[in-house]
Amino acid sequence: MPPHLLHEPWKLGLIDQQLYECEIVKDYPFPIIDIEETRKKASTAIWGIRKKKKLKSSN
Incomplete structure (x- = not known):
C-alpha cells in the first residue's frame, strides 16, 4: 500500500486495489x-457559538 494512502485506503483506484490485493468493501x-462534511458542520456550529458569546459579552 502506498504510504500516502495508508490512512485512507478507500481512495485506492481499481487498478491499485488489484495491485495491492486490497478490495475495498471486502477487505476494508x-x-x-x-x-470533510462533518468538519465543515462542526466548524460552522463552533463559529456560531463564538459569535453569540461575543454579542453577549459586549453588552
Missing part, C-alpha cells in the same frame, strides 16, 4: 462518515 470498509 468505506468510512462511516464523510470527514
Whole structure:
C-alpha cells in the first residue's frame, strides 16, 4: 500500500486495489462518515457559538 494512502485506503483506484490485493468493501470498509462534511458542520456550529458569546459579552 502506498504510504500516502495508508490512512485512507478507500481512495485506492481499481487498478491499485488489484495491485495491492486490497478490495475495498471486502477487505476494508468505506468510512462511516464523510470527514470533510462533518468538519465543515462542526466548524460552522463552533463559529456560531463564538459569535453569540461575543454579542453577549459586549453588552
